[in-house]
Amino acid sequence: MSNATVTATATTAELDPAPIPSSWILAGTPVARNRKLVKSHDRTTDTVVWECTEGRFNWHYAEDETLVVIYGEAFITNERGEERRLGAGDMCFFPAGSSATWRVTDTIRKVAVLRQTMPRPLVFGLRVWNKLLRMAGLARRSPWAPIVLLCPTGM
Numbered sequence: 001m002s003n004a005t006v007t008a009t010a011t012t013a014e015l016d017p018a019p020i021p022s023s024w025i026l027a028g029t030p031v032a033r034n035r036k037l038v039k040s041h042d043r044t045t046d047t048v049v050w051e052c053t054e055g056r057f058n059w060h061y062a063e064d065e066t067l068v069v070i071y072g073e074a075f076i077t078n079e080r081g082e083e084r085r086l087g088a089g090d091m092c093f094f095p096a097g098s099s100a101t102w103r104v105t106d107t108i109r110k111v112a113v114l115r116q117t118m119p120r121p122l123v124f125g126l127r128v129w130n131k132l133l134r135m136a137g138l139a140r141r142s143p144w145a146p147i148v149l150l151c152p153t154g155m
Helices: 119-135
Strands: 025-027 030-041 045-052 053-062 064-077 082-086 090-095 098-116
Touching: 025 119
Parallel strands: none
Antiparallel strands: 025 053, 030 045, 045 098, 053 098, 064 082, 064 090, 064 098
16 A cells, blocks of 8 residues: 555646536536546545536536535535535535536636445444454554544544
8 A cells, every 4th residue: 555645736737528418518518627636545535626617517426525616616506406606715515416506607627525425334334443443552543534544434
């Protein structure tokens, strides 16, 4: 397992085409691009940079997504019809299984952390395992995430 620190500049990262499914597009001709920056060692979490030009589209989240907007602007309408503006520095969380309508008014770039959800019994089992390792003195707590050892969900 590599312990190397990964660094990237989200504002200038070169991106690859990542087309939005045509059936999701509601207005305009949004062009999306992205680049995976890193995948976690346990392969449950990706960090990506994503950019999209103006347009309106639905987005369906298969994984939990936490994002921070680097630049640009979009208006997000959730499943209850509530609209929120996202701009530079704003953070947003979309749980797996949710959907939202994006209205991008100015090319937007974000950094997103995508995490695969785990079944609750597995999460519980990992929590117990981690606690046993700590009790036996076989696990070291991280100063950055004192609760997370082997549990990639952080619960």
